[in-house]
Amino acid sequence: MMNIQNYVQAQSLEEAYQLNQKRNARILGGMLWTKMETGNVGTAIDLCGLGLDTIQETEDQFSIGAMVTLRQIEQHPGLNAYTHGMAARAVQDIVGVQFRNMATVGGSVWGRFGFSDVLTLLLAMDTSVELYKGGIVPLETFAAMPYDRDLLVRVIIRKAPLALSYQAMRMQRTDLPVLNCAVANVNGAYRAVIGARPGKAMVLRDETGLLAGGITEDSARAFGAWAAEQVPTGSNARGSAAYRTHLVNVLVRRGALELGGM
Template identity: 25%
Template sequence: MIPTQFAYVAPTSVEEALAALAEHGDEAKILAGGQSLLPVLRMRLNAPEVVIDIGKIDSLREIRDEGDSISIGAMATYAQILGDAGIRDSLSLLHKAITEVADPQIRHRGTLGGALVHADPAGDCGAPTLALEADLVIQGPGGERTVAATDFFEDLFTTAVGEDEILTAVRFRKHDGWGSHYEKFVRVAHQWPIVSVAAAVKVDGGTISEARIGLVNMGSTALRATATEQALVGQQATEDGVRAACDLAAQGTNPPSDLNGDAAYRSHLATVLTRRAVLKAAGSS
């Protein structure tokens, strides 16, 4: 289908983009990489009067090493992130998850910031962002504010970014010395995950000292498997050592039921995939 007619604005600074948002209000939509918005427009599921393309704001594409953390601009593409040695070494979980996003064409156009603001609970980026306990930088008329990943995802396709605000960066503390793994279960290649698990694990002398687990498609938002995280601490990094903790992975979740599987099936998958992800992460630490 062809989208309905809309005006097109391409600001070159965050300030210009915010001014355009203020002028057009809820009749405007932000265009980042376009991999989520453009299909929605083509199917006429949304018909904004104005599309504000932030792709010409160069500052939003920067990836900066800030010492103990790495700041990724909201418009940094997946391909940029995958090509960054610092992210590969210090944020290996994010790197592994993004490797699993769709196909090379989409990874060269899609952006981390766009995916996080779109907040699809079946998206690959939310779980590692939660597991790595990122901070998200949001700018609006009142200035800049920072929101923890745990407070960012509010509901289905809903985040802490207001209608008059823009996500400008995602800041990750480096996880040097942590093992990581992203375990994704699909029926066919490049499908949205039926369930995925993002695991970051720190092992000292064969014993798990810290664990962070993010879940994909187990509720209306990306989720942390906090019961499993807590139960893993102090356990031996072996299959027998982690089994009981990983069996708690679905606790507190509300997985959907659809043609790919019902809620009970996803709950079972979550425990199996969590065990696999934790063991592989522990082995890579």
């Protein structure tokens, strides 16, 4: 169990940032991950009063506040129109509706969890994060950064022309994924993102041009086989490295074929 000594509802991002500089302080998202940890938190910092709970859509981008829930992502008409319904597909098996009503985008992205469906989905698009001190950083860069004491303010998705397919393999619905995978065409360039390897999601770009001549059964198969050779996988309770490598091949091929139909 986690023991919290002091709770503060921050009145500004600056206040939240300053409070968070103490080593035993903790920003609160939905607290669903945090509550499973043990130990003492000096000051728990709640961002719920800072207006970070909305998704703002403009002609060029989506701006998703850190306190937006996964359920809002699942139900947002604009985001799902842009992602061809894949935003909803990516999060729909994360535990259950009550859980997704509480789990936040900020906590999910900040966590950079290896198994994350959210990270895999977002890496498939032209996504950046806005950090309070660190400014706007491409998500791919952020995912590789060490944890520090900054604040994630919002996630920004630039509306580049997009085709996107999301696939995940779970032993049973609502369990953590054995592997997840997004295949996308962003502004004419193909990429595959593989997560739950079980390591953190990684982005593969179609550098060898396997899909450059268009998506067919053969090119999708070749892309899947190539991806399986590139992606390091590992074993854990949910599956062996060999099984995951097989899944990379299958899910990337299926994703590419789904893109071909869009």
